[in-house]
Amino acid sequence: MKGIVSGIKRNAVHDGDGLRTTVFFKGCPLRCIWCHNPESIGFRREIGFYADKCMSCGTCTTVCADGAVRMRDDLPVTDPTRCRACFDCTAMCPGDARIGYGEVWEAAALAEKLAQDKAFFDNSGGGVTLSGGECLAQPVFARELAERLLEKGISVNVDTCGYAAKSVFEQMLPLTDTFLYDLKAIDREVHIRCTGKENDCILENLRYLTDSGAKIEIRYPYVPGWNDGECEKIGAFLAGLSVKHRIKVLGYHGLADGKYKALGLPDTLPAIEVTADDVGKAVRILHNFGLQAVNGMKDD
Ligand code: SF4
Ligand code: SF4
Structure with missing residues (x-):
């Protein structure tokens, strides 16, 4: 099975236990305004x-054999109706001004490549984390990749926004060591305002995973003015689950290295700064619900 990946990061230390390689799947069903x-x-x-x-x-x-690029006012303009994203032009660009995003992999070949770091995983208690984008938006590819990694004795974490069919979680549950599960808002309207989608299935899937005994760490991206008012609701929701999961509060940063403009997308990043003290306030609120909350801008 083939899938599309936007990047592979080795030696990741924030995506689960030990040294990990994180695979960023390309494509996401949500449009979080704070996506970097x-x-x-x-x-x-x-x-x-x-x-x-x-x-x-x-x-x-x-270089472009398809005639997709023309110069206008000393800058190249690409015709998207002609460009077939072969990336020939990116390889020849002397200024690294053209960057290709998206590499298609066969699950078997990607598992082979990732397994080259197995000794590091074994020595550190690490493994591979499937992330994104949203890795579960390519469910068949994610499942085959996880199965092949497990066959090689490599543990798999799944970093997910939770927006997928329950059947996808049912299939990934036996293959996954830890779910890193985003919780952005409890209020449906707030969730739609922040991500463009409702959160019914996200909350349902979290209940299902919890009741099924999955190992879960919650991630709460804290974005003042957008979902900071959700902190108490998130605390109450998590405290009401059958297991009290660890929750990491992540500080927002508005850095996307000019990628929105480069991709021709509207830049939605809020112009705000979040400090470790801001995140600390959210952590204290979550502590009041008896949750093990940690400050993602300070603690592990
Ligand atoms: S990616 Fe390929 S088709 Fe698109 S502009 Fe570059 S060379 Fe042409
Ligand atoms: S620097 Fe790169 S993007 Fe700019 S004109 Fe040359 S090849 Fe094209």
Whole structure:
């Protein structure tokens, strides 16, 4: 089974126990306004163009066999109806102004590549984390990759927004060591305002995983002005589950390295700063619900 991946990060230390390799699946059903990985939103291969790095050399216009690039006012303009995202132009661009996002992998080949770091995983108690984007938005690829990693003795974590069919979680449950589960809001309307989608299935899937005995760490991205008012509701919801999960409160940062503009997407990042003290206030509220809450800007 083939799938599309926007990046692979080795030696990740914040995606579960030990040293891990994180695989960022490309494509996400949500549109979180605070997303700092916009290259992971779309499900297709795409080109990012960074105008500030362009040397106006015109190489991309001659490399492109499809005639998809023309120079206009000393800058290349790509016709999306002609571009087939072959990435030939990115390889030849002398300024790294054209970046290709999205690599198609066979699950078997990707598992082989990831297994090259098995000794590091074994020595550190780590493994591979499937992330995104939303890894469960490519459920068949995610399942085959997890199965192949498990066959090689490599543990698998799943970093998910929870927006998937229950049947997908049923299939991933026996393959997953730990679910890193995003909880952005309890209020349905707030969730829609922040992500563009309702949260019914997210809450249902979390209940299902909890009652099924899954190992879960909750991630709460704390974005003042957007979902900070959800803190008490999140605390009450989690305290009412059959297991009290550890929750990590993540501080927001508005850095996307110009990727929104490069991809031609509207920049939705809120212009706010969040400090470790801000996150600490949310952590204290969650402690009041008897939860093991940690400050993602300070603690592990
Ligand atoms: S090849 Fe790169 S540097 Fe040259 S015009 Fe194209 S984008 Fe700009
Ligand atoms: S990705 Fe391929 S088709 Fe698209 S502009 Fe570059 S060379 Fe042309």
